[in-house]
Amino acid sequence: MLDETAGRAPGGAARWWLAQSLRALGAEIAARGGSLILRKGPAAGVIPEEARESGARAVYWNGIAQAPHQAIERRLEAALAKLGVDSQSFPGDLLVPPSAIRNKEGRGLRVFTPFWRRVLSLGDPPKPLPAPKQLRPGPKIVSDRLESWQLAPTKPDWAGGLRERWTPGEASARARLRDFLKTIARGYAGDRDRPDRVGTSGLSPHLRFGELSPRQVWHAARFAAAEDAALGPGIEKFLSELGWREFCRHLLHDHPDLATENLQTNFDGFPWQSDGKVLAAWQRGRTGYPIVDAGLRELWHTGVMHNRVRMVVASFLVKHLLIDWRDGEAWFWDTLVDADAGSNPANWQWVAGCGADAAPYFRVFNPQLQGEKFDPDGTYVRRWVPELQGLPAKLIHQPWQATPNELASAGVTLGKTYPQPIVDHARGRERALSAYAKIRKG
Ligand code: FAD
Numbered sequence: 001m002l003d004e005t006a007g008r009a010p011g012g013a014a015r016w017w018l019a020q021s022l023r024a025l026g027a028e029i030a031a032r033g034g035s036l037i038l039r040k041g042p043a044a045g046v047i048p049e050e051a052r053e054s055g056a057r058a059v060y061w062n063g064i065a066q067a068p069h070q071a072i073e074r075r076l077e078a079a080l081a082k083l084g085v086d087s088q089s090f091p092g093d094l095l096v097p098p099s100a101i102r103n104k105e106g107r108g109l110r111v112f113t114p115f116w117r118r119v120l121s122l123g124d125p126p127k128p129l130p131a132p133k134q135l136r137p138g139p140k141i142v143s144d145r146l147e148s149w150q151l152a153p154t155k156p157d158w159a160g161g162l163r164e165r166w167t168p169g170e171a172s173a174r175a176r177l178r179d180f181l182k183t184i185a186r187g188y189a190g191d192r193d194r195p196d197r198v199g200t201s202g203l204s205p206h207l208r209f210g211e212l213s214p215r216q217v218w219h220a221a222r223f224a225a226a227e228d229a230a231l232g233p234g235i236e237k238f239l240s241e242l243g244w245r246e247f248c249r250h251l252l253h254d255h256p257d258l259a260t261e262n263l264q265t266n267f268d269g270f271p272w273q274s275d276g277k278v279l280a281a282w283q284r285g286r287t288g289y290p291i292v293d294a295g296l297r298e299l300w301h302t303g304v305m306h307n308r309v310r311m312v313v314a315s316f317l318v319k320h321l322l323i324d325w326r327d328g329e330a331w332f333w334d335t336l337v338d339a340d341a342g343s344n345p346a347n348w349q350w351v352a353g354c355g356a357d358a359a360p361y362f363r364v365f366n367p368q369l370q371g372e373k374f375d376p377d378g379t380y381v382r383r384w385v386p387e388l389q390g391l392p393a394k395l396i397h398q399p400w401q402a403t404p405n406e407l408a409s410a411g412v413t414l415g416k417t418y419p420q421p422i423v424d425h426a427r428g429r430e431r432a433l434s435a436y437a438k439i440r441k442g
Pocket of ligand 1: 338
């Protein structure tokens, strides 16, 4: 069911994922004897119509605790009840419903640590049931052709990098979870910050599209940790990251305008600068800061960016370049395959300093030091910024410090083969702090 009134319209990369994911789902349903019916339109109109045509006695769905989805669910329930059709919503998108985590005033929590403590105190979420092995074929209902939804790009087809990196669908999601728990989880606590290693699960787009639920991930992870005690620390850290997904979604439930409004309203008067050229240089990975450029090029090519690098590029945009976090959020929204209505704006606000439990604005990442710390040999930069490949590790995060000879022997001409830094770090930092001082006074 594609209901275009259900929240924010997905960006280009997410539309590509959705098309592949639906194709995979159709194949899995067909293999069990059923068929996937695709229909487009307002859910509260189309689904009851289908229920009447097919003689369905009940309609079940996965509930989404976000305002536009909840409004649709209420209309759908009422329309089905009028027809005498039973309906039920199941909360598989979250570990716990937002109603279970409230403070004394009945509001959601805005600090992660107590939030997560409360989630853990509730114990394991209910264990999901396995998918049915067989489906009885239903009455013939006409389905839209997936191609008619025009989700995947054709003219031009820019999705080659996404295809290279990803296989959407439940089977691939399960395989990725299995691999993660078997191998990567062991080193997760230490490696998760290293963009030069395969140190994280890569599950975010699968979770975003419901190919795997957080409850399945939770139970599989707990089971793996019970089987092998050495996995314990990695799994605890991993589950707390899943907790951030949960936290972001609870925030979105309480603040439906999370993508447009500062959670901390003193940021409403922040003197953002609007500069299309600078924003375009950032989007294309041409800022002259290798770790920033590597991240943005990785995003453009694969539809994801390592979490550590997301923090660095976001901080660079809002602090060094003084560009509104909403512009960065919108770029991520269009280019990420895991673009999520909760996690994306909540993390942007967190980095910008205006969000819940946010990093303080005055903490400005130094992109060179971040590169040296988390990509010490420059492996990640060399992969995504090939024009710097010939530089030695000690210079790869600061090509502007190389001597003319060093640059020449690496085949680099600053300002020609690779940009000069778009802004000097110390100057950018100072400018950011004085902009922040304005709203602190105001
Ligand atoms: P793992 O480290 O394996 O973590 C497991 C799961 O935990 C992830 O799949 C994800 O569902 C969740 N998770 C991990 N870190 C976070 C976090 N900081 N916030 C929320 N959930 C988290 N994540 C998205 O899923 N969608 C987004 O649109 C998104 N936008 C972001 C924007 C910015 C500016 C930043 C700094 C982070 C953003 N993140 C977003 C969070 C994080 O970068 C990704 O979830 C993570 O990189 C996905 O890789 P993984 O699945 O290998 O993560």
